[in-house]
Amino acid sequence: MIGTVFRSEDVAAEDRFEYWRELIGRTHAPSDMSSDYAADFWAEQRLLQLGPVTVWPGAFRPMRFRRTARMVRQSDPEFYHVSLVLGGGLGVDHAGRADTHGPQDLYVVDTSRPYDVGPPEDNSGVRGVGVELPKALVPVSPDRVADLLARRLSAQEGVGALLSGFLTGVARQADTLKPSDVPRLGTVALDLLLAWFAQELDTESALTPETRQHTLTAHIRAFIRRNLHDPDLTPPVIAAAHHISISYLHRLFQQQNGGETVAAWIRAQRLEGARRDLADPALRAMPVQTVAARWGLSRPAEFSRAFRTAYGVPPTEYRLRAAAPTAPPDTAKEFVGGQVARVPSGN
Known part of the structure; x- marks a missing residue:
């Protein structure tokens, strides 16, 4: 705190x-x-x-x-x-x-x-x-x-x-x-x-140039969050939307996102969105792959592997655990202003 x-x-x-x-x-x-x-x-x-x-x-x-x-x-x-x-x-x-x-x-x-x-x-x-x-x-x-x-x-x-x-x-x-x-x-x-x-x-x-770079990066992150549902959201699309080169986009992320690549950051945001939806009781009837597709993750096998790598269990099992009355909190990642905070499951 x-x-x-x-x-x-x-x-x-x-x-x-x-x-x-x-x-x-x-x-x-x-x-x-x-x-x-x-x-x-x-x-x-x-x-x-x-x-x-x-x-x-x-x-x-x-x-x-x-x-x-x-x-x-x-x-x-x-x-x-x-x-x-x-x-x-x-x-x-x-x-x-x-x-x-x-x-x-x-x-x-x-x-x-x-x-x-x-x-x-x-x-x-x-x-x-x-x-x-x-x-x-x-x-x-x-x-x-x-x-x-x-x-x-x-x-x-x-x-x-x-x-x-x-x-x-x-x-x-x-x-x-x-x-x-x-x-x-x-x-x-x-x-x-x-x-x-x-x-x-x-x-x-x-x-200062540093402030302009930080602000541009914040704009780019906000653009990405608004368009996570689009499976065609790629570094060339993002760079074109902000009138910068692809190499400059990658350089911004390397400098200001701890070396994480643009594609990795997009994947992490999509997985976190899918995790929240899977833990949401109001969406329990929605098929897992529909949840994934809502976040631009349209390939079921790839989604399942990436989710298990990120959270330790397959998405279906995660949903079952989240629904259990005594389910312990997990330690999913949530991004706040470019920072990573540890938050309980379902937040």
């Missing part, structure tokens, strides 16, 4: 909101917090320190955050705070712009400027992932970034979708990740954030 976790039920009911305020005050830019639900407050938050980037998945009852000009003068960590909204909504008044943000929206605030963030009146709770990174790491001027502040930005397309997928994946798998995973995850997080800023501001030329 990585990160520290706060859950309001671990604190006496009458102390929860004040404890939450104190926690947020220690870990984020100071702000004035209030809630109509202070007497019956609940919140959960995990704090993940990934190198220079702090990621904090959380959920809480509606509350308001106000950072005044006086607070800015008294204390300014000089961060950009990026929020991914996953549930509920938030209204943001910041840098002369006001907007409302709902699920699958991203927005940015600058701790060097006052802001007022609060939920709409009909909101019953907020769920999302916040990210903070030092402003000094963003290779464009704060005046240029000001064009993004408080705006409603999409988490469903381009680099925004890659960033969203990474953040939700890290939040979901934090219990299975190890401290040794943190340096790589921090690099991925920072590269995706910088690439996202560059895309939104049209300043890709300011990115």
Whole structure:
């Protein structure tokens, strides 16, 4: 497990909101917090320190955050705070712009400027992932970034979708990740954030070659995941879709995927998809070979051999074990932001 976790039920009911305020005050830019639900407050938050980037998945009852000009003068960590909204909504008044943000929206605030963030009146709770990174790491001027502040930005397309997928994946798998995973995850997080800023501001030329390569690799992985069902998904098809040579595609994977080849990575992703489906009770009536074909594995003999090599048993036996009431968890591989985590069977 990585990160520290706060859950309001671990604190006496009458102390929860004040404890939450104190926690947020220690870990984020100071702000004035209030809630109509202070007497019956609940919140959960995990704090993940990934190198220079702090990621904090959380959920809480509606509350308001106000950072005044006086607070800015008294204390300014000089961060950009990026929020991914996953549930509920938030209204943001910041840098002369006001907007409302709902699920699958991203927005940015600058701790060097006052802001007022609060939920709409009909909101019953907020769920999302916040990210903070030092402003000094963003290779464009704060005046240029000001064009993004408080705006409603999409988490469903381009680099925004890659960033969203990474953040939700890290939040979901934090219990299975190890401290040794943190340096790589921090690099991925920072590269995706910088690439996202560059895309939104049209300043890709300011990115380092390494960041551009990491972002391109993330795009390629996302493309592969979307097309795993296609048995004709091959390195030439992938290279052509991204306007790069096949040799450059192979070089990217060798450099950034631990030497694993493109074909091997595709096979591993397909096998993992088939494994999850075989463990899914809702798909128990689906023939094994139909499950395999859904993941682009159209040759039964080859699928059976590859599955046994990866998981130690043939696919039919794996399904029977997964269905058994006392089936022990396996140690299948799940990929999160380019990292490999060990997860229980059926997740």
